[in-house]
Structures are given as C-alpha cells and as structure tokens.
Amino acid sequence: MTPGEDSVAGTSRNLPDRRRLRAISRRLLAWFERSARKMDWRDTDDPYRIWVSEIMLQQTRVDAVTPYYRRFVSAFPSVRALAEAPLDQVMKLWEGLGYYSRARNLHLAAKVLLREHGCRLPQEPHRLATLPGIGRSTAGAVAAIAFRKDSPILDANAKRVLARLFAVQESLTRPSVEQTLWEMSRGLILPGKGRETALALMDLGATVCTPRRPACPACPLHAHCEGYREGRQETIPARRPKKVLPHHDMVAAWIADGKGRVLVGRRPDRGLLGGLWELPGGRRRPKEARGEALRREVREGWGLGIEVGDRIASIPHGFSHFRITLHAYRCRRTGGRPQTDREWRWVHSEGLADLAFPRAYRRLIETVFPKEGKEKPPPRLR
Numbered sequence: 001m002t003p004g005e006d007s008v009a010g011t012s013r014n015l016p017d018r019r020r021l022r023a024i025s026r027r028l029l030a031w032f033e034r035s036a037r038k039m040d041w042r043d044t045d046d047p048y049r050i051w052v053s054e055i056m057l058q059q060t061r062v063d064a065v066t067p068y069y070r071r072f073v074s075a076f077p078s079v080r081a082l083a084e085a086p087l088d089q090v091m092k093l094w095e096g097l098g099y100y101s102r103a104r105n106l107h108l109a110a111k112v113l114l115r116e117h118g119c120r121l122p123q124e125p126h127r128l129a130t131l132p133g134i135g136r137s138t139a140g141a142v143a144a145i146a147f148r149k150d151s152p153i154l155d156a157n158a159k160r161v162l163a164r165l166f167a168v169q170e171s172l173t174r175p176s177v178e179q180t181l182w183e184m185s186r187g188l189i190l191p192g193k194g195r196e197t198a199l200a201l202m203d204l205g206a207t208v209c210t211p212r213r214p215a216c217p218a219c220p221l222h223a224h225c226e227g228y229r230e231g232r233q234e235t236i237p238a239r240r241p242k243k244v245l246p247h248h249d250m251v252a253a254w255i256a257d258g259k260g261r262v263l264v265g266r267r268p269d270r271g272l273l274g275g276l277w278e279l280p281g282g283r284r285r286p287k288e289a290r291g292e293a294l295r296r297e298v299r300e301g302w303g304l305g306i307e308v309g310d311r312i313a314s315i316p317h318g319f320s321h322f323r324i325t326l327h328a329y330r331c332r333r334t335g336g337r338p339q340t341d342r343e344w345r346w347v348h349s350e351g352l353a354d355l356a357f358p359r360a361y362r363r364l365i366e367t368v369f370p371k372e373g374k375e376k377p378p379p380r381l382r
C-alpha cells in the first residue's frame with residue numbers, strides 16, 4: 001500500500017487527494033462561518049465547560065442538553081467544585097438526561113484532575129482519553145474546541161457526513177473502515193482550523209446531512225459529495241434492520257413506615273442506572289403474578305414480608321436495548337427489618353425530591369405526590 005491509501009473492508013480505498021480535501025474544507029468552513037449554531041458552551045473558552053458539554057452531548061440532542069448544562073455548570077462552576085461535590089448531588093442534576101454512567105465518570109474524572117492535574121484538563125487528545133468517560137472522539141473534540149488543537153473528531157454526525165461524502169458503503173463499525181474515516185476527518189483539517197472543522201462537521205451532520213432525508217441541494221458540499229452524486233445519500237450508512245426490543249415487567253413496592261416516610265434503596269454504582277435510587281422490587285418472572293413477584297423480590301432483596309395493596313400506577317419506559325413497564329403497588333410491611341447490601345433510607349416526600357431517581361420512578365413519585373406536595377389517595381385500578 002502506498003502512502004495515501006488505506007484498506008476498507010478488505011479492499012484498497014484511496015484517501016481523497018489533498019487538493020480535493022482542501023476544497024471541501026474551505027467550503028465547509030465558509031458555510032460554518034455563516035451558519036454556526038449558537039449554544040451556551042460555544043460562548044466560553046473554559047475547557048471545563050466545554051468538556052461538560054461534550055459529555056452531555058453524547059447521544060443527546062442540543063435542546064435536551066441546554067437546560068441540564070446550565071444547571072450543572074451553575075451548581076459546579078469548576079473542576080474543583082465538581083470533584084468536591086457529593087455524587088448524589090451530581091446524579092440529581094443529571095436526573096432525566098439518561099446514560100448515567102456519563103455523570104459518574106465525569107465526577108470520577110474531576111477527582112482525577114483534582115488529585116493529579118491541579119484541576120486542569122490535559123490539552124493533548126491522547127492524555128484526555130486516559131480520563132474516565134472520555135473516548136477518542138470526545139478527546140479530539142475537547143482538544144480541538146477548548147485548546148485549538150488540530151485534532152480530528154469522529155462522533156456520529158462526523159461519521160455520517162464523511163461516509164456519505166466519500167461514499168463509504170461498508171459497515172462503519174468495522175475497525176478498518178473506522179480507521180479510514182479517522183484519516184478522512186484528519187485530512188479535512190486546514191492548519192490552525194481544528195476547532196472550526198470539528199464544530200462545522202457536528203453542525204452539518206445535525207442540521208443538513210441529517211440521518212434521514214439529508215438536505216443535499218442546500219448542502220455546501222454537494223458538488224463534492226460522492227454519496228449524493230451516486231444517489232446513495234439515504235442508504236449510507238447502511239441501516240441495521242430494526243430489532244423488536246424485549247419487554248420486561250418490573251414491580252415496585254411503595255412501603256410507608258407510618259411516619260410519612262417511604263423506603264428507598266440505591267442501585268449499585270456499576271451497571272444500568274448505577275447510583276440512582278429506586279423502590280424495593282425487581283423483575284417479574286415469566287408466569288409469575290405481579291403480587292407474587294413483588295413479595296418474592298422484597299423478601300429476597302430486602303428481608304421484608306409485605307402485603308400488596310392497591311396499584312398506584314403502571315408506567316412504561318424505553319431504554320436503548322429493551323422496554324419496561326413499572327407496576328407500582330402500595331404495600332404494608334408485615335414483618336422483618338430492611339436487610340440489604342445496598343444503601344437504603346426511609347425518606348419523607350421532600351427528601352424524595354432531593355434524590356436522583358430513574359425517569360419511571362420519578363413519574364411514579366409525581367403520581368403519588370403531585371406538584372402541590374400533598375399525598376394523593378391511591379387510585380382504584382383493580
């Protein structure tokens with residue numbers, strides 16, 4: 001293989017020549033100058049804020065991120081403030097944004113920065129990528145945006161734009177294809193223009209070269225776009241057939257202690273929804289009645305006997321790989337004291353507002369304690 005060539009899916013793919021890449025870059029940057037989106041985190045040079053925004057933007061839309069970002073950086077205006085905050089407070093400010101490992105890793109990384117880097121983010125992508133929760137593309141983006149490095153990015157938007165631009169039809173998850181896309185991304189950076197190139201690729205992918213129905217006639221790159229020329233803009237990247245997501249029935253026990261407090265436990269730090277709070281309960285087994293499942297889960301997981309009363313609500317919720325319906329019941333403790341290896345508490349209604357719960361549990365709490373804060377009598381659902 002000669003310089004400038006790479007292998008895609010076992011075949012030799014020529015990387016576009018420099019002159020063509022430069023022409024594309026100039027058009028992209030000119031478009032960005034006219035069309036750059038306004039965002040809170042683009043008005044700052046503070047690497048900490050830029051890092052927080054990049055983590056929040058992973059798999060999450062700008063309009064969903066904006067209010068979270070504002071609350072987060074107002075509560076934790078610096079690496080030190082974040083590192084010294086209790087994890088519960090960090091999780092609470094992330095509640096509802098999803099992919100909670102991002103919050104835990106951000107907190108962990110802030111502690112590493114405090115301990116080992118004097119609260120300063122490293123500037124080089126390879127050093128950024130050693131911090132918890134920072135992958136190669138996020139490291140490239142932070143280095144480019146915060147430190148004006150000519151470092152490439154390859155987030156989902158950039159990947160899609162590049163694959164269409166150069167008509168890459170192979171699976172984009174193949175390591176050899178991904179490596180070629182990195183080279184393409186790097187090849188597009190004009191000297192000193194790493195920041196603008198990264199932001200322009202992100203904006204073009206989000207607003208013009210969108211996953212469905214890209215606006216090719218309005219695209220500043222359409223004259224150079226192989227995917228468009230070949231009429232393949234909507235079939236690149238190839239879509240995987242949609243899978244039917246499995247569904248699980250979850251049961252939860254609303255156990256009060258007679259003093260207006262309810263029993264809650266914290267999920268282990270690792271794993272799905274790690275570090276968030278929830279009610280005692282778990283997954284219903286096939287053919288098991290919900291009441292039976294609830295009694296078993298609370299007995300096995302908490303050492304408590306319960307009587308299952310009225311159903312409070314059945315709340316559907318979707319995750320990336322499965323769906324659940326959370327069925328919650330008012331329950332009366334009939335025996336035992338809480339015995340579990342997880343952290344647990346009896347909490348008043350005001351205390352429930354201070355803890356971070358997964359979205360389905362938050363909706364459940366709002367069913368029991370509507371906004372005015374008074375407890376609602378249980379609805380008669382069965």
Ligand code: SF4
Binds near residue numbers: 164209215217221226
């Ligand atoms: S011409 Fe179409 S497919 Fe090509 S980069 Fe622009 S929007 Fe994407």
